Amino acid sequence: MKKNLLLLSLAIIAMTVAYGQSSIPNGNFEQWTSQSFDNPQNYPYTSNYQNFFQYTLPANVTKTPDSKHGSYAVQVATVASATDTAFGFFLNANPNSNNGPSSWTGGMPYNQKPAGIRGYYKYNVATADSATIIVTFSKAGSNIGAYFFEIGGIQNSYKLFDFTFNPALPTTPDSVIFGVVSCKIGNQGQPIGIPGSTLKIDSVSFTGVSSQPALMNGDFELWQTQTINSPVGWHIESDMGEGFNRTTDAKKGIYAIELITYPGNTNNHPAAQAGRISTGYYPNNCNGNCVEQGGYSFSHQTDTLAFYYKYAPTIANDKASVQMNFKKNGNQIDGRGIDLLASSSYQYIEVPFSLMQTPDTVIIDIQSSGWQDSLLSYVGANLKIDEIHFKSQPLNTGIFNYGNGNTISIFPNPATTNITIECPQKSVLTATDIEIENIEGQIIKNITISENNTIIDVSAFPSGMYIVKCITGKGIEVRKFVKE
DSSP: OOOOOSSOOOOOOOOOOOOOSOSSTTTTOOOEEEEEEEEETTOOEEHHHHIIIIIOOOOOEEEESOOSSSSOEEEEEOEEOSSOEEOOEEESSOOOOSSOGGGOOOOEEOOOOOSEEEEEEEEEEEEEEEEEEEEEEEETTEEEEEEEEEEEEEEEEEEEEEEEOSSOOSSOOSEEEEEEESSEEOTTSOEEOOTTOEEEEEEEEEESSSOOOTTOOTTOOOEEEEEEEEETTOEEOSSSSTTEEEESOOSSSSOEEEEEOEEEEETTEEEEEOOEEESEEOOSSOTTOOOOEEOEEOOOSEEEEEEEEEEEOSSTTOOEEEEEEEEETTEEEEEEEEEEOOEEEEEEEEEEEEOSSOOSEEEEEEESSOTTOOSGGGTTOEEEEEEEEETTBOOOOSSBOOSSSOOOEEESSSBSSEEEEEOOGGGOSSOEEEEEEETTSOEEEEEEESSSEEEEEOTTSOSEEEEEEEEETTEEEEEEEEEO
16 A cells, blocks of 8 residues: 555545546546545545545445434444555544644534543454544644554444543643545554444534534534546646646537646655656655656657647746656656746747757646745746647647637626527537536536527526537537526
8 A cells, every 4th residue: 555644635546547649637626526425514624635645446435314413423444445455534624744643733622621532333353453543632733642442343233432631731722733645654654454344423522521523513414516537648746636626617529637736745844745646656655766757658759739828926036837758768867847927918939949869758837836936925836727738739628629710609798598500510410419518517408409599598507607519420519608
């Protein structure tokens, strides 16, 4: 198992993926994979994000109706693929610390001094594994108590756990972090998981106090649906998918990539982290001698990288960047790049290059701030990139066709009741499927027409932006409209 938690900083473990002939697949950021799942309310840090962005594994923190009290409990499981094992976890805060729970601070506000913690659980492993409960208290930004409790065995019926904090809290805290991991924690803070280990937990509360934290949600009755997206062909360079968004503020087509500098941690100190995506990845546990892996086939010695960008830094001297790393036979042979200055509207950029050797691979890295810009004042820098490609290899995904004279006509736009959609006549063979999606990629309406135009009632659509696709045997035409 690739792991470096219980730091719960969740170092990226990216997957090597082989693609076709184009050196920058999905350079127009029109192709995305999406997943929706439920998180327990007030617990935004879960392994569901790690599974989606790093492992291509299903969500392993889930809502279950098999509860001790009320309608729901939370289920946390260790799951596995052929190459990776992913333990399940949920936390009510991002600890932003590489030194383990004894240094965690923050969490949900709480001004009581509890004696312990109790709740009910089921577990399904008799030996060699157990789930772990983690509770850390802090005051005025300093950790004043960190506690680990293991619960395990074969428990087919809900069993009470009731643990005392030992040693007792020395003073009344101002915040608390509560979390659960599906497996045992090793001597160096690393999870030791057995695939299939499954915990169900319910009705968690602190003991010896007159009130619980307002945001505890310890009965797990409250849940929030999350939808996350990832651009096909790109690796997300953050622990939990932080620092990037799919945006409809695109130069062309429907989507662009948005990278945002976010608050993170460096050497156990708060620091700005650049939002970053790449066609390559850094291997886990490389002991400081990391060489970027992955990338795509590319054999042009002379070429030009081209793209559009917008950039809004929070500090005047901050710069975003786009970098190219060229490799041959697994070794880096050259690199080129450009720093990007502030621009409130999309600018077209070209980066010509002539290399000393012919490469066989290129890796593209994009980030929203400089590596050296770690002060928290840099947080919020916002970079948008669209239509990134080599001039020798124009964008042509074979899926979306823009600006070819056959675009969809939608009127009125914006609309309140009905819209008329005219699909391009050159595209229509015998029938056309029309799909209308919201900006999350969910299909709202799907119809088949044999004419070039049709009237669709959108009066029941919630206000917002929508995407219309005319799908024929000749391709897909796409356009946006706004429902007022």
